[in-house]
Structure formats: C-alpha cells, structure tokens
Amino acid sequence: MFSLTLASLSPADPLRWLAQGWRDLVRCPRIGLFCGACFALMGQALWQAFQHPPAYVLALSAGFLRMGPFLALGLYDASRALDRQTDAESAALTSLRAGLQNPGVMFLWGALITGLCALAMLPAFLGLLVVGPVLGHATWHAYRHIVPAPVAALPDKSAVTP
Template sequence: MDPIELTRLSPADPLRWLQRGWRDFMRCPHIGLFYGLCFCLMGHALWWVFASAPEYVLALSAGFLLVGPLLCLGLYDASRGLELGGRAPSLRSTLTAWKTRQGQMAIFAGLLLILELIWSRASLVVFAVSFNTLPSTEDLLASLLRPENLPFLLSYAAVGAVFAGLIFVTSVISIPMILDRQVDAVTAGLTSLRACADNPGVMLLWGALITLLVALAMLPWLLGLLVVGPVLGHASWHAYRQLLPPQPAS
C-alpha cells in the first residue's frame, strides 16, 4: 500500500483554519451551539471536581481530551456536509455520524482511553509522592501556589504536558480521517503522528493556539466555550482537509 501523501504546511495555515472554522460556525450556528454547550458543561464538571476532589482534576482533564475529539466528530460531519453540498446536515445526523465507522471509532476511542487511564494513574502518583495528606480544599489554589509546592506543580505540569501532547499528536487529524476515508484506526493514528512529525513547528503552533483559546474561553464562567469549542472543531476539520485533500474519484 502506497504511503498517504501529506501536504506541507506554512505558519499562516492555523489562522486560516480558524477563519474557516468561524465561517462554518456562522453557517450552522445551531449545530455549533449545541456542541459548544456540551463543552461548557464538561468544563463546569471539571471545575466542580477541582473544588471537591482536586487530586482527580488532571485525570478528568485527560477525560476531557478523550471526549472532546469524539464530540467534535459531529462538527467534522457538519463541515464535511458544507464542503460537499453547501448545506450542513441536521443536528440529528451529526449525532449519529459515528455509526458509519463505528468499529474503527471504537478502536481509536479505546486507544485514547488507555492513554487517559495511564494519565490518571500518573497524576495520582504525583499527588501521592508530593503530599502526605491532601491540601485543604479551602483556598486550594493559593495553597498549591506556595513556593514550597513548586516541585509538585512542575511535576504535575510535566506529566500533563506529556500525555496531552501524546493525545494531540495521535488524534489531531485521525478522527476526521476515519470519518472521511476508509482507513483503520491504526493507519489514521500513524498518519496523524506523521503529519506532526513532518510539520512540527506548524502543529506546535496549532496546539498552542488551541490551548490559548480554550484557556481564554474559560475565563468568563466558561461561557466562551459555547463558541470557541465548535469553532475549533470546525477548524480541525479544515486542518485535516489541508493535510489530506479529497481523494480523486476513481
């Protein structure tokens, strides 16, 4: 089997993807706002866990990164519909887009779940070796930011960065690829890894933009996720489409 050819990217491409993602969001806002509400509710769930059981925050952050790409599947389907026919599919059809490739989607979700479980275990280990007892939930953030907790914060951030990076490079184009092409989950994951290896600077910039926009969207009571979440989902489709243009008709 011939290797899948990937397009070389330029540093300006991530901004173009965001522009196209915004355009798709404005063309089917009802779909985008539904998925944006899902992202917003997930963010509030994460904040509730931070307030009540902080040792599980990093683990559930991994779950956010697991569920997020799968939720974006509906947004990928909407962008694909706009691309193919000029009209977005119905919200109902985006909710069942996974059924056309459910076997491979399940395999890939299983891979992400394994990474999430390892991340969860690693985060608990970091807490266990850093604290004899859990910090008080009162003024928790201020307590964790004390100078004596700097080694813990660095370790916590390092573990999160490693696993978030693994999930990002594995899934950045793999889920839209499974939806769009008749490929297996392993091929899609390896292609995603190769896309990042071939364009390390651009994909690092794309990951940084995603992180920055999500962080900013969380500031006003997480309401920014109503728009930022779906725009990033649509933009991710366009990132995939630029890297892998449509296959010529046979």
Template sequence: MGVASRLSQHHLVSRRRVTRRKPVVRRKLAWNDAIGAAPDVALPTPLPEPNADGLAPLGFDAPHVPSALDFPLTTLGFGDPLRWLAAGWQDFRRAPHIGLFFGVCFVLMGWALVGTFRRAPEYTLALSAGFLLMGPFLCLGLYHASRELEEGHRPSFGSALTAWRQSGAQLAIFAAVLLVLEMLWGRAAMIVFAISLDGVPDFNQPLASFLTEEYITFALIYTLVGAVFAGLIYAISVVSMPLLLDRQVDAVSAGLLSMRLVLTQTGVMLWWAALIAGLTLLALVPGFLGLLLVGPLLGHASWHAYRAAVPR
C-alpha cells in the same frame, strides 16, 4: 429377473470405479475491482486478460491498494492555522444551531471539572483526561457539519448527532486506544499526587502558602506528566478523527498517519496546538461560557486542518 439383476450389479460396480476429481481451488481475484480501486497503481504491461470464468490468470498478483499510511501529506505553513480558524468561524455562522448545541456540552463539561476540583482535586487531571477523550467524539458532529457545508448541503441536527455511525467500529477501536491512554494518565497523576504530598491540600489557604519547595516541585512534575500524555493524545488524534469520518480506513493507520503529520511538520502542528490551548484558556475565563463559541469554532477548524493536511 436375471437380466435385471446383472444390469443393476454392473451399474453399481461401474459407479464404484468412477474416481471423483477434486475441485481445483484457485484464487479468485477482484479483477475489475482491484483495477478500479487503485487507478494510480502501476499494473503489469500488457495487462493479462481474465479467463472465461472471470478468474485472474495463474501467477498474477492483485495490485497493491495503498493504505492510510501511504497517503501524501501537504506541506503546511505557519499561516495555515489562522486560515483554518477563519474557515471554522464561517462554518459556525452557517450552522449555528449545531455549533451552539455542542458548545453547551463543552460548557457543562467545564462546570463538571470545576466541581470536581473543589470536592476531590486529586481526580481533576484524570477528569481532564476523560474530557480530552470525549472532546474529539463530540466534535464528530461538527466535522460532519463542515463536510456537508463543503459539499454544498445543509447539515441537519440529527445527522450531526449520529455521525459516528459512518465508521462506528473503527471509532470504537480508536476510543479504546484513547481510553487506555486516559487511564494511564490518571494513574500517573495519582502516583505523582501520592508521592509528592502528604495529603489533600486546602486550596482555601492564601496563595503565598503554596509557594514552597514542596508545592512548586509537585506542580512542575504534575504539569510535566500531564504535558506528556496530552501531547501523545494530541499527536494521534489531531487529524485521525476527521480521517475516520471521511474515509474507510482503520483506526491504527489513522492514528499513525496523524503522528506522522506531527513528527514531520512539528513546528506548524505545535503552533496549531498552542492556538487550541490558548483559545481554550481564554474561553475558560468567563465561567466557561466562552466555550459556547470557542468549542464549535475549534471543531470546525479541525476539519479544515485535516482537509489542508491530507489532500484528497
């Protein structure tokens, strides 16, 4: 018993004297992934070999992977928007069932806009802003169909309806940004309406009764405010929605890249915006029924505009 006690006591004392070494925290780098993710990035020469445990050598930094802001932009010409429309029409003819569904959605949105104008005209511009918010998201299905056709696949109706799932989180962030802009637009429109007019005008009166200084000033300010917000929404969304659908980028970078395209190639992008606005106005004439064709046509064409502006 005495020998056993001494051995046990010696064992405990020895364990107390053992100093535990803290694990060395070393940064684990995605060695092979970093190299494969950025093949065009200049790496150190010669490239350091990884350690036996798969870690990068100390003092080595992972190569910088370009963000969406680093994407090159193609120099566009004034004839390109017409080619986008021609390519969009071909996509519509190859998948008419998808295009007509979204065209019906656009027609219903137009009828809702007319009903609001007749019953509560002060909310017309705010509702228009809401439709500008919904339009790009409805076009996600058209973008998806154009991409499938581009890759030689036949797009399905179900996949077009659920195209938003591919980048749901970033699309939600982008939707929040557009929603804030839409709310600011609506508030600004209400303020202009309140300070310019004494009450809601009666639109059943003859047209000559609106040719007064008060109504003309109101129309100019109302249009100017709408143009500023519509231009801002157009600038951040002209290619950002197809970009979010096609590549794994964040919403902020996609919006900034879209603005960079508009600011660096303003003439062509203004021409593209004028074509969109002109075709949309023409589609409104026959009771919004023209949107059955013009809506999906512009959706498919917007995908080709993205493909032409942002090379692969």
C-alpha cells in the same frame, strides 16, 4: 493512508483553518453551539467538582476527557458532511504523519489550540461555547488542507466505442 501525499504547510495556514472553522460555525450553528454548550457545562461541572472531595474530581475529570473527543467528532462530521468522507482513525493517523512532516506549523497549531482553550475557560468556561466548535471545525479544515482531495479519475477514452 500511509501512501497519501501530504501538503507542505506555511505558518499562515493555522489562521486560515480557524477562519474556515468560524465560517462552518456560522453556516451550521445548531450542532456547533450545542457541542459548545456541552463543553462549557462540562467545564462548569468540573470546576464545581473541585470544591468537593477528590473522588468527584477524578470521576468528572475522566468523564470530561472522554466526552470532549466524542463531541469534537460530531463537529468533524458536520464539516466533513460539507466536504468529503473519511473515517476518524485514518484522520488521526494522518494527523500524526503531518505533525512529523511539518513540526513547526503543527507546533504553532497546537499552541493556538492551547491558547484559545485557555482564554475560553477564563470567563467561567463560557468562551468554550464558541471556541470549542470553531476549533472542532477548524481541525477538520486542517486535515482537509494537509491531505488534498483525490483527483477524480477521468474516463479512459480508449474504452469508449464510437
């Protein structure tokens, strides 16, 4: 994982990842819209909890923070199934390395995620129905771009007997 060569990034890359995330949502809408609906419903539940005693807010906030990453993993798995296999831990550690290697582009990526999530929450969290899955898929495409696929080894011709 630490020996992987990471790609150099350009400021246009985050927009490319978002476009690829949108294409994945269109290609595989059921799982994406299910996860998006879960994000939107959790946001609504959290908003309703703010209308009640603080204990409810704390419990639902903790639940929301724990469920979000698990739902996103389902989206990563859908994108990964369309591409290549890796585990979530390796992907997370490699993402940290990418942030250190390309801080400007990764800051832009984080700002886009933050801005899109904020906008998605404005219409009663309904924007999360689409924004959540697109960001989930796009994050996988970011990882895939940052960590180029390994080149398949060609068979050794000297080992082949005539």
